[in-house]
Amino acid sequence: MDVQWYPGQMAKAKRLLRENLKLVDAVIEVLDARIPHSSKNPDIRDLLARRPVVGVLTRLDLADPSATAEWVKKLHSDYFAVTAVNANSGDGVKKLLQLLKGLPQRRKHGQRPIRLIVVGIPNVGKSSLINRLTKRSAAATGDKPGITKGKQWVRVNEGLEILDTPGMLWPKITSERQAFGLATAGAVKDEILDPVQMGVELVGFMQNEYAQRFAERYKLEQAEGDPRHILNEIGRRRGCLVKGGEVDLEAAARLVVKDFREGRLGRITLEKAGESYDEDEVLPDDHR
Numbered sequence: 018m019d020v021q022w023y024p025g026q027m028a029k030a031k032r033l034l035r036e037n038l039k040l041v042d043a044v045i046e047v048l049d050a051r052i053p054h055s056s057k058n059p060d061i062r063d064l065l066a067r068r069p070v071v072g073v074l075t076r077l078d079l080a081d082p083s084a085t086a087e088w089v090k091k092l093h094s095d096y097f098a099v100t101a102v103n104a105n106s107g108d109g110v111k112k113l114l115q116l117l118k119g120l121p122q123r124r125k126h127g128q129r130p131i132r133l134i135v136v137g138i139p140n141v142g143k144s145s146l147i148n149r150l151t152k153r154s155a156a157a158t159g160d161k162p163g164i165t166k167g168k169q170w171v172r173v174n175e176g177l178e179i180l181d182t183p184g185m186l187w188p189k190i191t192s193e194r195q196a197f198g199l200a201t202a203g204a205v206k207d208e209i210l211d212p213v214q215m216g217v218e219l220v221g222f223m224q225n226e227y228a229q230r231f232a233e234r235y236k237l238e239q240a241e242g243d244p245r246h247i248l249n250e251i252g253r254r255r256g257c258l259v260k261g262g263e264v265d266l267e268a269a270a271r272l273v274v275k276d277f278r279e280g281r282l283g284r285i286t287l288e289k290a291g292e293s294y295d296e297d298e299v300l301p302d303d304h305r
């Protein structure tokens with residue numbers, strides 16, 4: 018499995034982050050509310066050097082509301098404060114601004130505003146959040162991982178400034194389950210997983226967690242049974258066919274994953290706060 022992050026890239030990301038951290042009083046770590054466990058990078062704690070970190074779960078609108086509430090509670094002990102937002106619409110940003118008001122300044126610099134950097138793995142909504150906080154639309158946003166550009170201080174309000182360049186964190190993939198979550202949520206390139214495998218796993222997950230809603234969405238008489246077979250059935254119904262009328266399973270898989278990403282399967286969280294992540298199957302070192 019190719020995880021798309023190479024040691025050189027990671028070293029560069031770390032170096033940049035270390036440089037930028039020298040400039041700031043506090044950090045916002047952006048997590049995807051649909052995969053809070055997998056979008057959190059446990060390796061950065063040392064780099065942050067005791068700076069207060071505010072955890073922000075984006076995609077509030079796409080995640081399961083009760084799961085998000087539980088994650089906010091669970092993550093509380095890891096952060097200075099935690100909250101959830103919709104970085105597109107701005108829902109929850111007012112509350113975040115309230116929390117940011119409580120941040121301490123690192124050094125006494127007279128009256129200068131508190132300086133912040135936004136960090137997170139690719140495609141979690143860092144630029145969207147910066148744009149929301151600064152009410153601009155200049156920071157580049159896009160649905161492909163890794164397109165953030167530009168660099169300057171931007172004023173949020175009289176007490177707060179934010180670095181326009183988000184800090185890029187590398188996803189840490191130690192289990193197949195994490196690979197599935199990160200790829201399905203779009204935080205790593207799709208190529209990390211075989212598309213059919215991703216689709217089959219997503220169907221299996223939906224069968225276990227949101228069976229009724231899933232059956233309704235695809236007008237399936239029943240959502241039970243072999244996930245591959247169900248995927249085939251979805252492909253047939255949706256006209257994902259190759260010459261000769263056979264189902265194009267890859268097209269069907271891409272359709273289901275796209276429906277998930279765009280919220281058409283409803284509000285879904287792939288990782289629940291109450292689950293244990295310690296016992297995940299650990300991938301061999303060369304896959305991390």
Ligand SMILES: Nc1nc2c(ncn2[C@@H]2O[C@H](COP(=O)(O)OP(=O)(O)OP(=O)(O)O)[C@@H](O)[C@H]2O)c(=O)[nH]1
Binds near residue numbers: 076078104145146
């Ligand atoms: N529905 C929804 N979409 C969001 C939210 N936050 C971000 N997005 C979308 O997710 C995509 C990625 O957002 P970006 O802000 O570019 O993410 P980023 O972390 O800066 O991405 P990189 O530059 O790749 O690291 C965009 O299409 C956003 O519109 C959210 O809260 N809800």
